[in-house]
Amino acid sequence: MALTSPKDTSLLLTIVSALRLAITLPGIVVLCFARRLRKSSDYSLKNDILLAVIRSLGWMPLSIRRRRAKRDDLAAVRNSFRFSKADPELGKKVSRPNFEGYWVCRGSINGTKECLSQSKVTLLWIHGGAYITGSALAALVPLLRIAELAAEQNLSINIFTLEYSLAPEAKFPTQLNEATAAYKYLIEEEKIDPNSVFVLGESAGGHLALSLAYNLLQQGLPRPGKVGLLYPWANLENSGTSFETNKYKDCLDKGDVDRCADWLVGGDGRSKFADFMNFASSPPRKGLRWSQVLPSTWVIIGGNDVLVSDVCKFVDEARKDGVSLEFHIEPRMPHGWLGWYDALAEKQFLQLSPADDASSVMPGSELIAKVICDHGYVYGGREL
Template sequence: MSDSKTDGCDFNTPAPPKISAWDICWTLITLVVYAPLSVLTSLCHPGQTWGDMKEQISHDLVLCFGRRLPVPVIQRASEKTGAIIRKSLRYTGAPFHVAEKVQKPDFSGYWVYRDKSIKSRPQDADLVLFHLHGGGYVMGHPLDNAPELLLIAETLSQRSHTVAVFSLEYSLVPTARLPTQLTQTTAAYTWLISELRINPSKLYLIGESAGGHLILSLLTTLYERSVDQNPLALPKPAAAFLISPWVNLNPCGADARARHQGLDPRSAAFKHVLERFSNLVLHGAPPEYLKLHGSFAHRAPGRGSWKYILPPTTWVSAGTAEPLFRFDIEEFVAASRRDGADVRFELADGRVHVWQSVEARDQEGKFLALAPGTDDARLMPGYRHIAELIVGCLEDRA
């Protein structure tokens, strides 16, 4: 249960980004000037309840930091070890393994959850959940959504399903350019299938935002290899759960600007952050990669049919209050259905980008403070819904 290496010793993790004197100065300016201005702006909305006001302040601060903080500072702030989770009241002495670090020559990640009965044999689990975190390829950590993933795992366990949850620690832009992240994801998927002998029918993918894009890139790569009869070809997984997937890496491009005129203030502020991250992601990416993976909202010559790329169960969610992502997601869903793919799409009224995670962030502390064996059904309802969908998939195939 430690964060030390558990497999292999020659994985070369990119060194954490160095923070310069200029980065420190600009961070101080952001904290002293721009952050207070952001809070004051949040307080100026009339007719808000205290709960709405707290949510508005939190959201506006995230946008402020995402737009103005230097990237090395953002990425340092994203680093985690899993100690908070393991030392929480809920998981201290838990009868299962939590946040175990895995390092391999080609990738690293965490077993977020493993039943002790399957400690050395994840292939014996009823389900292996392969998670890819969000963060625009610029920020984020595989343990960002650990409480939510643990909630899913506990829900499955309560229904008598054994489960293992693996979350990939892919390298971040700009230290590692695209398609490094896809290479690492493919290596991890190969490890799960070929080395751990996990049956693809028991393997489900789940990812938020950029993690959703990475899932679609992985599925496209698996399809390409199967068509080309590549000796490295592997079967696709049984299911994919895409939470506000970032299906178009250039959602603020020239062809989309007219659509984004007249944005509400929150979306307009988010657009600045998205443009910043998009420019970082697209810079230096090979044209041949962008041709197939740059936008899944539009048909790309040579990509193939979504009917054969997507797994038998594909679930996609978005919110009506995320216009910078919603329309591209809807176009992807429509294109997939035209190809004959069975895609379930849920559009939540009034919800923002990755609303399930946004909602959970304010409730993770309360969840981790619950005593083992207890629960509060009011916490993290978005992820509880996803957990029920996963349970339904398992039981339908039983």
């Protein structure tokens, strides 16, 4: 019988992908065993195999990859034990001709609002996903946990998350234009003090956060008060040495990351937007300095991340150029580990009542909240 609907096509793709994975899985397991016999691993056998499986999924149809990465069930969060009595505007969508996004919270998650311009911190969250997957509300639960922790420190916080267009349908600089428009919305329409804005991006969102900071200076717009980068994709050329040294230690595969970069910039994009391709290269660009581009900046990445060498180069260049920058490499951790920890704990967290103690349930969110609250931060029992 012929396939007659997108649903039928999606089902077929899912079946074919599952069969292919089932066929390749035994070979992946054998290779993991062989590598472990030659050299000790930083991971358990289970996690070693899991990372290898994730690295092998670059062939998977984009529609399935996006479905796997989609974790934005707003209704489920609103109906959860934890947030059933939260502000009814939780997750309110903002749609303008040049960008879309969502308010996770505005001053409070319990419905006691205050003027946006009076809140002490406004977090502009930019999600990751190699520019090809992910969504603005994928990190909704961790962001809500951050808001809870800020409230415990008597810090009023706004959290806005950007829904940028994905590649390959949308090429760069579409995403940059959307991020810039969202930032202007915050400081111009909502009258939020730029100095109170904390731009926080993860992975590809880290690259977009850096691009945004650079673009703001070029456009003569005020820079944010702080920038945070979680395992940022600092170099779209993917030329760092850790792509080789960490290729069996991380969840990212160079071939797949290269393909994502090609989908993003396409054609002559690499030369046309050369200023935004490699933030690990030496400044200045067009006479600008990193100290002009970046405010106080916080960067964290895992030691087993394939991006770590490029991130180290970026950090060195920014510091040499006068940027006040906190940097931490967490040993033996792969790309995106903070998000993994929280994703695994989301179901447990949402089953707690608002009065239940959620300490240590979502360690990634707790780390970020401590940075936002400017109380220093501790991870793994150590002051970072």
